Amino acid sequence: AAYSLSKKALMELTRMAALEWAPNIRVNAVAPGAVLPPPGKDYSYLSELAAQTPLRKVVEMEQLIDALWFLLSNSAVTGQIIYCDGGAHLNL
Incomplete structure (x- = not known):
């Protein structure tokens, strides 16, 4: 639930700020999936998470860049929001 709420909040904030600050400032966002493992975990943890996404691949830092x-x-x-999460947001 917390993950879904944070993504929905990002969506609304991006939309509102883009409307408010146009035409002088553009507002966009990138919503990444798991890119770095948490402390105490290694790359295999990311692979396990990726296996639950539609694309079944770990998001690499280069893809976020x-x-x-x-x-x-x-x-x-x-x-706009670009979801770099292997399709995880489709399961929200």
């Missing part, structure tokens, strides 16, 4: 670069470089995009 690619998403950020797209949002930073495209001046026609605002109010």
